[in-house]
Amino acid sequence: MDDLNNKAKVMVEGAKNALKVVLATKPGEPMLIVTDESKRAIGEAFEHGGKELGLDVRTYVLPEAERPLTELPDRVKTELEHCRNGGIIINAFEGNSAETPFRIKLIKEELKTNSRVGHAPGITESMMVDGPMTVDYSAVARNVDNLMAKFRNVISVHITTPGGTDITLDITNRTFDTDVRIKSGAFGNLPAGEIWCAPVEDKANGVIVCDGSIGDLGQVKVPLKLEVKDGKLVALESDDYGFVEKLKELTAVDDMAGVVGELGIGLNPKARLTGNLLEDEKAGKTAHIAFGNNTEMPNGKNTSQTHRDFLFYNPTFEVEYPDGSKKIIIKDGEILQ
Numbered sequence: 513m514d515d516l517n518n519k520a521k522v523m524v525e526g527a528k529n530a531l532k533v534v535l536a537t538k539p540g541e542p543m544l545i546v547t548d549e550s551k552r553a554i555g556e557a558f559e560h561g562g563k564e565l566g567l568d569v570r571t572y573v574l575p576e577a578e579r580p581l582t583e584l585p586d587r588v589k590t591e592l593e594h595c596r597n598g599g600i601i602i603n604a605f606e607g608n609s610a611e612t613p614f615r616i617k618l619i620k621e622e623l624k625t626n627s628r629v630g631h632a633p634g635i636t637e638s639m640m641v642d643g644p645m646t647v648d649y650s651a652v653a654r655n656v657d658n659l660m661a662k663f664r665n666v667i668s669v670h671i672t673t674p675g676g677t678d679i680t681l682d683i684t685n686r687t688f689d690t691d692v693r694i695k696s697g698a699f700g701n702l703p704a705g706e707i708w709c710a711p712v713e714d715k716a717n718g719v720i721v722c723d724g725s726i727g728d729l730g731q732v733k734v735p736l737k738l739e740v741k742d743g744k745l746v747a748l749e750s751d752d753y754g755f756v757e758k759l760k761e762l763t764a765v766d767d768m769a770g771v772v773g774e775l776g777i778g779l780n781p782k783a784r785l786t787g788n789l790l791e792d793e794k795a796g797k798t799a800h801i802a803f804g805n806n807t808e809m810p811n812g813k814n815t816s817q818t819h820r821d822f823l824f825y826n827p828t829f830e831v832e833y834p835d836g837s838k839k840i841i842i843k844d845g846e847i848l849q
Contacts, residue, residue: 707776
């Protein structure tokens, strides 16, 4: 690493941090990095980090002339042969709302190799240098385990926020998963630091007030109200009329795009609120609900070609158990003991 500048060296350490703890790499494993020109420095950090850890590293750069991609480039499947019997795959490229269908197709192909996939669309150098990629992931994992235990045997969750969110989700037999330990044949985001589940698709009812950020679209200028009935997004309201019209298109690209797909909770203490959902959704005192595809989540049944998250601040979670008893486990964003 002697030929790298200080910033590049710090990014390499951030990459190694995630590779060692989150992806549990072993010397000799194959590793494929899928990157693009805008994130080339980050891709190179993972390349250096992987080689230092003894991995067999290859890098593929997405064809810029064909962006935004909606289908997989022909060469992708050839590159994936490097990990055909399992390994490590890192997706470090620009986050673009028009490429959501491509990203879903890419992940599905990657998971066919039984690899451990670190998915990082929109990752930034700041995240690598002084943000959530520098966290003690072992400590985050302990907090993740603590919160996931609190959701054991829960059948529904009622979420409220100071901003106006008031929604009930059925999570019967929908166990939580996490990105702080990515298993073979599974993917998680980098930076890591959240837990999530796939709520029952037709049993969510209430209102979400998104006062944070939206996947691929950034921070909302004014709060966005989403009304949900029987799991389906039925109304969008905001003073930003043009933004609402754009969201109506994005949540109607197919029959399941406006159906609830995910409940997520952030737990990374170094994640900041930047307007980039890849980082925002890992931040403490935040939660998010997504609409669209969840087939890679435990028992998820939403087959949409898209997936879009809506984040809100300082949530209170009241959970219900099979015997009808209820308990508040998160109050104004703070996890209760």
